[in-house]
Amino acid sequence: MKLSTRPRPWLPPKSAFAGFRFPSEVIVVAVRWYLRFNLSYHDLEELLVERGVEVDHVTVYRWVQRFTPLLADAARSCRHSPGDRWFVDETYLKINAVWRYVYRAVDQYGQVIDALVSTRRDADAARRFFRRALSTSTLKVTPSEVVTDAAPVYPRVLDELIPQAWHHVEQYANNPIEADHSQLKHRLRPTRGLRTDRTTQVIIAGHAFMQNLRRGHYELAVDAPPATRVSTAFAELAQAI
Structure with missing residues (x-):
């Protein structure tokens, strides 16, 4: 039996929103609101119902967990390289009634470089955090100065x-x-409990992504008015995924 050598027709990549009951515009708005404002999933459920979209808060939670990493990854190539002066510190959060440490770094321009949830505050955790920050392919910057506390x-x-x-x-x-830690904790206060390390990592990374976007550390929606820059950027990223 002779196999056909005819080339297959080109097909566009499948959208990340394929198979979801709600339109991509609704999903992206819900994710953007959650990352941008101090809202809980119940708050978002109420706001969407007022706009004629009946969706359960658990569904909104799943959208945030699913699409936040995809949107941030789509924006990676548009991200500015950070400065060469890094401020590194760890803070702590209670996740499912257990204390966890969060390693974070910002540069001298206020860009959040990376964040990592850890069960421990030790050399292994610090090493894992720095390796993550240094291996981010699009940053391509090694700091010339690192400012930390006196942790040994x-x-x-x-x-x-x-x-x-x-x-x-x-x-x-x-x-x-x-000072940047306080903004993160202020955002997490309405979440009514963080349940797992994995889901908390997504939320913290999404918060950093939103901070960087609002502070102008991405080449996204640069021609949009400041008031609509974030919404325009999310619409552009939704087309990319």
Whole structure:
């Protein structure tokens, strides 16, 4: 039996929204509102019902978990490279009644470089965080200075991973990242409980993505008026996924 050598017709890639009952515009608006404003899933359910969209808050939660990483990944190539001065610190959150640590870093321009939820606050966790931040393919920046608190694990980890960087430890020098922690905690306050490390990681990464987008660290919707820049950027990203 002779097989056909006729080339297959080109088919466009399947949309990430295929198979969902609600239109992509509704899903993207719900995800954007959740990442942008201090709203719970129940709040979003109520707001959508007022606009004629009857959707359960559990469905909104699933949309956030599903589409937040996809939208952030679609924006990766448009992200600005961070500066070479990094402020690194860890804060803590209660996830399902258990304390967890969150490692975060921002640069001198206010761009959130990365965030990582960890069960421990030790050298292994710090090492994993720095490797994540340094391996982000689109950043291509190695810091020349890293500002941390006086935690004893940092000198060893930095000497191992970024030996050329100046490790700066000084009182009040780490204020930029500590102030940024407060914005994250303010956003998480209405969530009515964080259930798992994995889902919390998605939300924290989504918060960082939204912060960076609002602060102008992406080449997205650059011609849109400031008031509509975020909504325009999300509409562009929805077309990409």
